[in-house]
Amino acid sequence: MEPSFDQRVYAMVARIPMGQLATYGQIAELIGAWGCARQVGWALRRLPLPSELPWHRVVNARGCISLSLAREGSDWIQADLLRREGIAVDAQGRVPLAARRWRGAATEIE
DNA sequence: TAGGTGACGGACC
DNA sequence: CGGTCCGCCACCT
Secondary structure (H helix, E strand, O other), X not given: OOOOHHHHHHHHHOOOOOOOEEEHHHHHHHOOOOOOHHHHHHHHHHOOOOOOOOHXXXXXXXXXXXXXXXXXXXXXXXXXXXXXXXXXXXXXXXXXXXXXXXXXXXXXXX
16 A cells, blocks of 8 residues: 555654754655645645644744644644744744754655 | 645745 | 745645
């Protein structure tokens, strides 16, 4: 059985270490779907909450939480979960991406 | 079927 | 720093 796109996204997001951050585009690239960052966003949108998955560690390439009314509060929840991991989130949803970027994936993948 | 939309990204100004 | 534009691709009218 070939894992679905969503399953591959979830499997990769599950590998993000506590206290570290990844971007949508980074996840897409790691599962062999370069340029499909939007699809990663769709996959996370389909994720039922609450979830065991560390989905909150995924932010956009601009280094901030994607704030959207359509998320009905899940963006606010994301900020809360990140702060609980010791990651600073300012009023505009910005996070220290460069300093906490997840960089171990390339060596973990085969 | 066609066109608008979005939890994106990069180039540009 | 912030704002705009365009390419991208799956979803939803």
